[in-house]
Amino acid sequence: MIKVTFPDGAVRDYARGTTGTTIVEGISRSLAKKTVAMRWNGELADLSDELEADGRIEFVLRDDDAALELIRHDAAHVLAEAVQELWPGTQVTIGPVIENGFYYDFYRSEPFSEDDLRAIEKKMEEIVDRGAAFTREVWSRDEAKKVFASKGENFKVELVDAIPVDQQVKIYKQGQWFDLCRGPHMRSTRDVGKAFKLTKVAGAYWRGDSNREVLSRIYGTAWANKEQLDQYLTMIEEAEKRDHRKIGREMDLFHFQEEALGSVFWHPKGFRIWRELEAYIRRQLDADGYQEVKTPQLLDNKLWEKSGHWGKFRENMFVVPDEIPSTEDDGPIVSGEANLLALKPMNCPAHVQIFKQGIKSYRDLPLRMAEFGCCHRNEAHGALHGLLRVRQMTQDDAHIFCRDDQVTDETRRFLDLFARVYGDMGMTKISYKLATRPEQRAGDDATWDRAEKALADALTAAGVAFDIAAGDGAFYGPKLEFHLTDAIGRTWQAGTFQLDYVLPERLDATYVGEDGARHRPVMLHRAVFGTFERFMGLLIEHYAGRLPLWLAPVQVVVATIVSDADDYARDVVARLQANGIRAELDTRNESINYKVREHSVGRVPFIFVAGRREAEEKTLSIRQLGSQGQTIKALDEAIAALVADATPPDLQRKAG
């Protein structure tokens, strides 16, 4: 006999080998009907598992949140069966659960079309209706490989080989169809239900390796019921309306064009936001002991060779021959024999050059060198994505040269700055990741051990919780990544904090210590926004274009109702502008309804309406974006209130 403990604390005896199904059916018919799986000692498991020892049991009902993962996983299997039924000969590979859904990768010569998706959905519904039970078998490795090989499922054979020797090779069957799978699954395909939808097809590399086969990936979403599915689909639609590329066009902030792929044409309104952000972050850096510098755009490749960029980062660099281009009509424009220069992809080597001018003493450390450095990176065409992935970017970059024993303090100091800035920006959903040594790297393992430990220790000391992103570090050192989420749930790395022992070594940066000897400084690479481009993209999506007043490109529009109020409105705009407010005048021959609509759609935070009455009484009818009504204020009062409101948060703090 074995002892089974229930969630309410009750303990009952069952025969060894009893299944979850038997237990739940013994409790109540109605509970058994809703139960699709169980947790055995906290682990999700098949209801049909035979229980061999004492343990805790919990039943997973189909409506539980925990069941969503199972619904999606089972949906992936149903998808795979449907595809193989429709197109025999298609090879199956893997089909995991992802956030909000699942996907399955297939190998076949013909691509899937949108129409195919609808046909597959139909077939999936059929399979759900069939309600074939999921049953599990354990096969020997050789048997599994033989069976999959005989079916021409070469990817599955590779997967069987990849299963660690101490793990069983498990096969899940649903009717005639079966798949290699870790499990667990629900009772039958019927439990998947019909609240699913196939959303898109895309290419993906086998095992994520760009040198391997390209597979056709079908993405789907699945939920417990139709309401949840609809809610999700609506959410996606709403999120797409926040796309910064769309809003950027609507608000006339920036544009891209073919002649400058991946580089931004900032329009006056977009650049207003930039300037406001730059002024803000410069105030923070000044207050935090940074010194601002400006370094060259084009540098000889010999420097990049020394720094290691030429070896490890070259494919991301724009290279320029150092010669006068030929003006002859025929013949080559460049000889191909000139020295090469590169547009800087990073500012760090140049900052080391400034550090190396003169002799630095330990008394000079920590030395915090900041630059709004404009960098170019030759990103793959397919990687470009609006403001979030560009080829010309301006970082709010800085490098801190310090001693080993100052790393912890400097890390904490930076994390404070970071938290303050993101708080001011209204962005609170940030996740932290410690990215460790990549395959392509400079520096020996001992140095990396030291660097990773130093950074992890500093983070722990600062009380920051973080995940590990193995292998994602920069080639010269580990980094702390700050991830923000865009409108449709994609996460993007914004700020960064990197610890580097390698570059000071390679570029021979030294300082004179208390002992009179030369020592290597540690370099901390750090950026708060990351780049202005990406950060502004994220800000636009975060606020859906309705930026806080201090960042809004146009803070107020003064709109007239009748032309008799034009002179008064002009006067109001002049006074607002004299007070540092970004105000525009709208005296067009249009109805006030039209003007209010247009500026509301344009996301202008305040509309000051001036009619005959306001002009006579020296007042304004104030309408704030997002509210229905309006309030009347005296002119002076209205200006004073707006000026106070439009003050950047850090200056408000200072004043208050």
Add this chain to the structure above:
RNA sequence: GCUGCUGUAGCUCAGUGGUAGAGCACUCCCUUGGUAAGGGAGAGGCCGCGAGUUCAAUCCUCGCCAGCAGCACCA
């Protein structure tokens, strides 16, 4: 860069093997209207680029370029 989809007016999108349409925006006219679109008229297009098929191509075929989604890569 890889896979798939898409490319028609400034924007959003219809459409056809016989050289094109709507709404909004734009210009002009009428209208001076009290808080999310007052009325009318007009202008605007190498139908992404290049080749091919055809009597004829915006439409069919191929190549290229770009955009989008995903992958890979990354702030």
